[in-house]
Amino acid sequence: MKRSIASDKGRRGTERAGARILLVDDEHSIQEILSLTLQPAGYSLYPASTGEEALQKFKLARPELILLDLFLPDMDGKEVLRRLRAWTSTPIVVMSVRHQEAEKIACLDAGADDYLTKPFTMGELLARLRAVLRRAFGASQGESFKAGALRVDFNRREVFVGEEKVNLSATEYDLLKVLVHHAGLVRTHHQLIHELWGGMYYQDSVHLLRVTVSNLRRKLACDPKILRYIVTEPGVGYRLRTDADWAQVRENL
């Protein structure tokens, strides 16, 4: 079932009312489409077409979220990201095309909160904005999490798929917890390894992470068409689907 964008906000109510978004993209069409769609959804949009303009507008608009395209006419998007991060912790979502894993990782390492691969649908964009804003502005860690048939009860350290209780190892549970904590957002291999084992980043630890993810997935698997709760971002890391995300994908399949 499709949700209307306007009613979406009201229904979920998790994003801050009228969040101000600085949109940095030199594509006029994208600016137009996003302002036509994000404003009715309750966001205020401040468009900028160049890196310089973005840095100036940031001071004036004081946005709560920045959508930053990496391909800008005057400077590299990564440079804009670095300069912004020098004096603000405002959430930044980077927009880029496929096949730029190295760029994506570099951005996440440089402080981007997430990225969005072009082309994206409005549904994906809204889901991402919600996830980033929720994470940044304090929706505190709830006592439970739900996405599709997956349910996590943090108080009791219990995980269910449908009615069935799933037995996870300590590492698997920790991994799921970290992913839930950042639900809807990408976590890089590096970040996950650090969060799970706190240690150094070795090629071996990436493999250990892959195996852990693989095992966790297998335990959470329920759908014959392989609906994934944990989505691979090739070459970058993993992302846990939110409930809304899950519903959307499920509808399409």
Added chain:
Amino acid sequence: MRRTKSNSGRPKAQEIERSLLSLLRLSDSLNSTFDVNQLLDVLVEQVIELTNAESGCAGLRTAKGMSCSHFLPGSGVAPLSYDCGPDTGWPGWVMAHRTHYLTNDALNDTVIVPHVRERFGIKSGMCIPMINGEKDVIGVFEIYNKKSSKEFTQQDLKNSLAAAQIAALAIQSGLTYKKLTALAGFSRSLTLAGDLEQILEVAGHQFETNFDCGFVLLLPADHGLAVRFRTPEFLWNDKEMEAATWCWEHGREAGAETTAMPDALARYLPLMVRVQVIGVLGLESSAGAWFSTPQRELLAGFIAQSALAIERGLLDQRVRRLRFLDESDRLQNTLLAAISHEVRAPIAAITAAVSALLGSSSPLGKTPEHQLLRTVEYEIKRLHRLMNNLLNVTRIQAGATRLKLEPCDLSDVVGAALEELGTSTQKRQISVQIPSDLSLVPMDFDLITQVLVNLFSNAIKFSPSDQPIDLRARIVNDKLEVLVVDRGRGVPAGDLDQVFQKFRQRAESSSVEGLGLGLSICREFVEAHRGQIRLETNPEGGTIARFVLPCQASPAVYR
């Protein structure tokens, strides 16, 4: 052989003095020049004077034998060059036996060539070899009496042999000098030669003038050797090619008068640079007349110089080709980047706009507008996928990108493929059978996702919507085998291989969107993983697409 034993007793003191003075004069004149031609002229002149003879001639060793080309000027003999093989005429005999020849009865002599004798009217004569330090005959001179019936005495012979010894030294120096200047000239002209073609031409011309024999120059080509320069008279056939090829393969001499392929008419020498054979030089020579040591030294020098120059030419050619490739690569990458950005921007805008429209329309709306937007969404997705696939194929073919191999969970990849197909899998029964203990297999997540998307969408397109589609996977012989099985109308057995040809599509299915492009893209991606893909006929009706990927990434592709 008539070496006269007759003698005229002890020479008189004046005679000895005259001989000594003559030899000293000869020595003086021989010391005054390096010009071998002048040396030979002076030599003949002085020996004639020493022996009171009437005329004479001299010659130098060549690849073909002995070339007599120096006749005493004004001797009344029309200049005539004649070449003697190893056993022709006096020079040939002398060369073969390395000693002198004397006859006082030329008319009945069997060694002297009859037409030479008749033409010159020779009655008596001597042929003296000039022998260098390596005991090689480097030249000969002949002294004749034609009109008078004066016989040559032992003293004449001694004087001539003494003159030959003095001359041999001077001529050896002259030849060395000539060799040096020839090599220097050769180096200079090779340096001036620009590209490989010019180098070959210069080398060919220099060989021709310095060695006076037919020759052929071969360089490696796509399949074996190819003739790059050949003098017109050089006889070229399969046997010669065989000898040249042997020489190239073994890096040792072959052909005439060697142990390898001695039937060939020419001798083949490897052109070596360091330890590498870069080509072969074939020199034509008549039997038994292989080069004298100084000639061989010169030849070695020439060969070494040519080999270096040819290598330079080849390297130059390669550098130029690489530069060209580099430039076309850069152009292609720039084009790729431009295309991918220019095409992606509108696709991104359309995707965002259509999804916004779809999202804001009535949730229950199965209105025509909604349906049309769905179609637009589907088609723009397809266009985007096609563009990504084509860019990937081009990048892989151009070597611009390497695979991003990482151990992947196949069910994860299958999930990504099904999600990407999205609504087009709706209502289809797709069963996925992956063993739960299947290990992680190295692959490029995006590319294999695309392979599965293409295979699934073919299966969806070419089978009735009430028929199930299966994905089965297993490990066989340390390889991951994946099958996408449909129960459609199948592909005619004869076309099972051909459908992988680029842009090919079965004639009868032209109403359905292209099968060939999707499959040829699949093949590119799978083969980039060093895997294989093929189509088979499903015994239960329909088609099985089967691909295998190695479970161990080879070091060459694994980063």
